[in-house]
Amino acid sequence: MVYTRTIFTNVKKEIDAVGALNFVSKRRVSTTVVYTMEEYGNPGKPVVTLIDMNTTKLECRCNFCAREGIPCRHMFFVMKHEHLKTIPHRLILKRWRKDAKAVED
Template sequence: MAYLRGTFCAGYRTTSRCEGINAFIKGFLKSTDSVLELVHSLDQVVKDYRNNEVTAQFYSAYYTPVLTTSLDLIELFATKVNTRAVFREVKKQIKGVATLLIRGKESISMTSVYQFSKMGKPNKTHRVLYDPNEEKIECECSMWNSEGIPCSHIFCVMKFEGLEEIPARLILSRWCKDAKDRRSKPPQVTDGHRGRLL
């Protein structure tokens, strides 16, 4: 954790993802398989992965989760933008706002610095910087930098500032419902030197 703080890892800190894939593939393979059977088995693995992906995409597009937090406008916005799996993680952070206590707020021109502590842990505080001009919210816990999901401290600042939507700077395109649509668009080719570089 000490070495990875602030480094984007999409929430993975171990080789568990790779080990999970290996275990999944082992379910389709046998040590006695011929090369042809191995290819057929791997083809089945790929089909299974694609089926799971299409199912997850369908649920993200056509199912609306039940809103259960007190920050219902932010939660509703998150359901419209994020995939279902990412929304579950975002919702955990939104729920975490209820356990935070504000310890202070300092303002320097338009920029504000909030200090929060968790209930039952008054000595451990986190500072969050908020600049409304640039729509910039940064927390020293670095959860946003390492996982790409805003932390409960950031959501708490959004609550105090009366924000109803998650700022665009805090939304990773890879976690959005339309991530595939964005990826499939061909790059814009421009004339001149830049176009040649592309």
């Protein structure tokens, strides 16, 4: 409900790709939970995603979010595993929101 239609198409691809991830492990380090997963068809190439349970800050070592500006499939996998019902606000860039104001000339 927050993303523009165009961006939601890309976000939906990442959400759908969660089905192609295999859980490897989960470990807690203080308030951070470290998830390790593998992409289906790429065994032995783990992807690590971190979530701080106090702030719901997510960080993925694939750096997709930093490059593309939307959460990656690994982050959505962790959100699903942690039963988050909404995408943390810090992962939704203002420019991709439906309610972002257009810059007027």
